[in-house]
Amino acid sequence: MGFEEIIGQDLIIRALKRSLSSGQTTHAYLFSGPDGSGKKSLAFLFAQALNCSSELDPPCKSCLSCRKTLSGIHPDFYQLFPEGASIKIGQLRELKESLYYFPREGRKKVCLIHGADLMTLPAANSLLQILEEPPADLVFILLSSRPWALLPTVVSRSLHFALKPLSPEEMELLLKRQSLLEPQEREIVIALAGGNPGKALELSSKGGLKKSLEEVLLLLESLENESLDNIFIKAEELSGKENLQEVINLLLIIYRNRLLFELGVRPEIKLIKDKLQYNNINVEEKILFPGGENINYLERMCRHLLDLQGELLNNINKRLAVEVLFLQMRGAV
Numbered sequence: 001m002g003f004e005e006i007i008g009q010d011l012i013i014r015a016l017k018r019s020l021s022s023g024q025t026t027h028a029y030l031f032s033g034p035d036g037s038g039k040k041s042l043a044f045l046f047a048q049a050l051n052c053s054s055e056l057d058p059p060c061k062s063c064l065s066c067r068k069t070l071s072g073i074h075p076d077f078y079q080l081f082p083e084g085a086s087i088k089i090g091q092l093r094e095l096k097e098s099l100y101y102f103p104r105e106g107r108k109k110v111c112l113i114h115g116a117d118l119m120t121l122p123a124a125n126s127l128l129q130i131l132e133e134p135p136a137d138l139v140f141i142l143l144s145s146r147p148w149a150l151l152p153t154v155v156s157r158s159l160h161f162a163l164k165p166l167s168p169e170e171m172e173l174l175l176k177r178q179s180l181l182e183p184q185e186r187e188i189v190i191a192l193a194g195g196n197p198g199k200a201l202e203l204s205s206k207g208g209l210k211k212s213l214e215e216v217l218l219l220l221e222s223l224e225n226e227s228l229d230n231i232f233i234k235a236e237e238l239s240g241k242e243n244l245q246e247v248i249n250l251l252l253i254i255y256r257n258r259l260l261f262e263l264g265v266r267p268e269i270k271l272i273k274d275k276l277q278y279n280n281i282n283v284e285e286k287i288l289f290p291g292g293e294n295i296n297y298l299e300r301m302c303r304h305l306l307d308l309q310g311e312l313l314n315n316i317n318k319r320l321a322v323e324v325l326f327l328q329m330r331g332a333v
């Protein structure tokens with residue numbers, strides 16, 4: 001399977017295939033979309049296709065060239081990664097030295113720039129210089145989750161493809177293909193992941209997902225109604241559990257979705273079934289998008305959960321941290 005393994009980006013794939021079959025590739029492609037949207041998978045397939053030995057519907061993914069590209073050892077395939085927080089001019093200079101020779105094994109020299117928006121201004125200008133007089137056989141593929149942070153001149157010299165969020169049906173197809181979730185778990189993952197395939201696969205790869213989800217959903221339900229004493233007992237229970245980090249991650253996703261919902265960003269997703277029930281809880285109304293919550297409160301919760309995610313990696317008093325979290329979730333502090 002080549003480009004077919006990418007779900008939900010048919011227009012982009014059609015355009016890429018068209019330029020491949022006509023042999024009319026441009027010198028810079030920009031793939032943008034949030035982390036997990038599939039930019040990197042798409043870029044690797046395109047990079048493989050540019051030098052694939054198979055005539056038929058490249059990339060074949062099995063010829064030597066495809067395999068070398070995929071493992072990053074093809075002599076005509078270059079990758080730039082941010083070093084620390086940025087991609088620096090020195091990295092571009094070094095790259096430039098090798099770009100003006102003919103391809104050694106393939107038809108094209110392909111250069112994949114990860115986190116292209118992290119190029120410093122001098123680095124971006126150096127890229128522009130190359131793009132002003134590019135060698136005929138050179139193709140840049142830029143990846144960015146923040147395309148607005150790129151130099152407009154870099155964007156305008158690139159063919160920009162923005163990956164779109166997947167529909168619930170596309171997400172279901174992806175999860176059916178790549179995970180072993182039960183139908184109900186699948187629906188909850190689809191709702192939580194908000195059209196982001198990477199996030200959905202990450203969520204579904206966790207073994208104890210069903211258990212953690214059940215815990216989180218019941219927790220959200222009960223925090224509203226139970227007495228403070230019971231909340232402290234629940235905090236103690238959760239803080240001793242092995243899946244604490246996962247519960248926090250799920251809570252963060254849920255609060256982020258709620259915040260986006262209140263900010264007017266209606267989820268791109270629509271649940272496949274009208275009412276998603278889980279242990280008799282209407283997940284959509286009560287848990288994911290309850291509606292009418294205070295934006296400041298939701299922002300505070302997201303920030304707090306993010307902090308807690310980091311703190312849990314250190315040696316903190318987990319019980320105390322979870323108690324504070326629960327009180328905040330109740331809006332008590």
Ligand SMILES: [Zn+2]
Binds near residue numbers: 048051054060061
């Ligand atoms: Zn191939």
